[in-house]
Amino acid sequence: MQLIDKLSILADAAKYDASCASSGAPKRSSRGKDGLGSTNGMGICHSYTPDGRCVSLLKILLTNFCLYDCQYCINRRSSDVPRARFNPEEVVTLTLDFYRRNCVSGLFLSSGIIRSADYTMEQLVEVARLLREEHQFRGYIHLKTIPDADPALIALAGRYADRLSVNIELPTDQSLQTLAPEKNIGSIRQAMHTIHTGEQNVRDEPRAPRFAPAGQSTQMIIGADATDDSTILHSAQTLYSHFKLRRVYYSAFSPIPNSPGSVPLAAPPLLREHRLYQADFLLRGYGFQADELLKGPGDLALDIDPKLAWALNNRDLFPLDLNRADPSLIARIPGIGLRTTQRLVELRRQRRIRYEDLTRMRCLLDKARPFIITSDYKPSQAQCSSEYLHQQLRDRPQPQQLGLWA
Known part of the structure; x- marks a missing residue:
């Protein structure tokens, strides 16, 4: 398969992952002969981050092959979508080519699970290592963490990436067991804890090697199950409290071709996703508690913020x-x-x-x-x-x- 054909498949497959904002990345200069990919350069950026800088990212999957059969995912094992796979060198080539064309200044890289969690994580880390060590790339790198991977691999990823993310996928343990029984909520939380520990070590010891300076994020799919907004906001509040996440992203469930009967056939209102983002901002920025925004079970009002x-x-x-x-x-x-x-x-x-x-x-x-x-x-x-x-x-x-x- 030609590289352009792989790119067409794997860029489209990555559109369902919302957790790729680049806020919090450190400013770096690419002056001098050894620097490439400044995240604060002019004329190379296409989107604004909350801290005022422009960063556009090449957003792709390493592969959309996957061992898992998560019912809400278009790349699940039983799906009949076209499949493709990059090797690490191809991702590096694409990232540098797009950067030199002033199209991007960073990379967001996720992947389906191939062979094993450790093998997949090794491939993701190798991309970041090649960019940082072989090509002196100083642009923004966001790596999706594979929850069941060895903590040592996650720690190594934090040495190269600006941000790491572990998708919790669904707001409750019960929903995850029902729609993604091959995933383990315990391993997801353990991966978040590993990243949080790496961040703490850097804060406690200024001379320690850098570790994911833009922090970690996660994503919840909204509307794939019957979970109400109150439960979702309480789950987000817990994640912010326990793991000091930078952001929780909310993604309205999108019905996929040949969807199984275990998921809805219609998407939830996009306005519901918007209200959750507004409520999340009140949790993070204004000191609100989830109990204040919703007293008891239920959903946020759609007609008022x-x-x-x-x-x-x-x-x-x-x-x-x-x-x-x-x-x-x-x-x-x-x-x-x-x-x-x-x-x-x-x-x-x-x-x-x-x-x-x-x-x-x-x-x-x-x-x-x-x-x-x-x-x-x-x-x-x-x-x-x-x-x-x-x-x-x-x-x-x-x-x-x-x-x-x-």
Whole structure:
């Protein structure tokens, strides 16, 4: 098979893995004769990371052959999709060629399981080793970790990669046992623990060799089973707490050709995935707990965002006087973010906050107005009804443009 044909198959097969953001990668310079692949160079990047840099990644699988028969996966053993496999040298060639064409500045590499977990992990590590040691590649490398692989191989991967990820796949142990019985939740958590230990060792000993400086991430598939959003968010909260993950990614289940009867035949609403990302951001950035966003079992509301839903369920806390309120509560006001909260706190050290200050700071006043008090503004009683606000502030579906002959 020609290299271009392999690339077509294995790039398409990698699109189902969402956990490939590159935030947290260290800045490196490629000045000098021994450097290649700076992650902060100009003109070579096509997507922005949360820390403001542009990094585009070559996102491929080493192979889509797989020993496992996970029911939700298009590359499962029983699937009839076209198969292909790169050797490590071919992945290295592609990465360097795409870099020299200013198409990418990094690599995201995952794989199906071939021969054994250890063999597959050895192949992934060899790609990273060749790039780093043979070609002095200083670009971003994200390796998908094979859970059952020897911890020594995972530790070696952390020496070469900027980020490692171990996909937990499904939110509950029961779902994993039902849809992917060949996988072991214990080995997945053990791999996460190995990576977390490597990160801790570097933090505790500054002279220790580098280890996955961009941390680790994971992915959950949403809608492949009946797990509700409350369980999903509690699972994510546990992962953040126990393993200090940088991100949990959520991927709406996509029905695949000739799907088995054990998985749904229809995809969940993409808006559900979006609400989970919003809720996850509140967990990571705003200090929310999963129990605050969803009290008891159930799903997040689709018509309003989780922050607004929380505010409507806690009307006794509002409206807040911006000149007196604790900053942590100000950040929880719908339409006001963390950066704006910091600016408001700095401003009120100089003078009292007025309504026009919020306009100048470009707050989302349609959402914030019913929840705030300033020196010259206070919402009326009629504006404070939760039912009224739910109707007024809910997201309206975007109108669809009709075709010319509709």
